Ligand SMILES: Nc1ncnc2c1ncn2[C@@H]1O[C@H](COP(=O)(O)OP(=O)(O)OP(=O)(O)O)[C@@H](O)[C@H]1O
């Protein structure tokens with residue numbers, strides 16, 4: 226269960242009172258998610274009609290200095306009409322607060338608008354098309370976002386993971402021995418100068434809330450950074466258009482991601498040409514973080530390890546198919 230921080234009833238009451246959202250009526254821990262602690266908060270609402278929020282307590286993996294980038298981005302995108310939850314600012318106007326936990330630790334928290342919807346386990350082409358549109362929508366809306374953030378999961382990080390896993394690929398699977406060479410090959414062929422915006426960089430199905438075929442929420446922007454927009458399309462294609470284990474590619478879903486995206490923001494010929502290499506890179510990025518977690522997550526941790534091979538299979542697919550992988 227992803228609630229690493231204990232907050233007693235009275236402390237929770239006092240924390241929620243710092244936001245002008247009515248009186249707390251319930252707080253339930255959310256099991257999904259691994260990085261931070263999350264609760265669904267219900268209050269009486271300002272006018273008494275009831276209101277719901279997500280309370281996030283940031284745990285070790287999130288850098289506090291980066292919170293303004295992520296939380297102000299939500300407000301920027303939401304104000305532009307994107308399906309993204311707003312940050313609820315506290316009575317002093319701050320987007321996040323420091324507090325002391327019941328165990329005496331200083332941590333930070335934010336209150337986020339609750340959005341309806343559920344994540345798709347087996348996405349349909351209709352849902353994928355809507356996700357493609359929503360992704361293009363955030364890229365366009367973020368073009369005038371004033372802040373920048375470096376991709377902390379970019380090439381330097383890939384090389385760091387390769388170094389950390391050196392000599393240990395076989396503990397996962399001998400098929401991964403090729404990864405160091407594959408990473409250098411992709412970095413050497415990486416196109417430069419492609420149009421940039423703020424990219425989500427982790428738009429997996431569990432980070433999209435859907436009501437039927439409509440996107441009701443894009444969430445979990447904690448990898449968002451400045452980067453080539455087509456890389457985000459590649460991440461989304463890799464995340465959505467395969468079975469979880471990467472053994473089966475769903476062409477109709479992949480095509481629908483691109484169709485939806487291009488209905489809102491057509492790709493340039495350079496971006497189109499970059500899709501295969503970007504998709505190889507996107508596959509390696511998730512292969513590498515999964516391999517690192519596989520080897521370095523302590524036994525007995527609460528987290529379910531994700532399979533790196535699922536992204537090795539995607540990498541193989543994109544290498545084999547090249548431009549033919551895309552409509
Ligand atoms: N704004 C929101 N509205 C409704 N539900 C939300 C919202 N934000 C988060 N959730 C729910 O909370 C769950 C956990 O959130 P999230 O994925 O952001 O957690 P995390 O631990 O930061 O993520 P991760 O494990 O992906 O790094 C989501 O799966 C979703 O069900």
Ligand SMILES: N[C@@H](CCO)C(=O)O
Pocket residue numbers: 427429511514515531
């Ligand atoms: N979405 C990622 C985890 C967050 O980086 C994965 O499935 O490996």
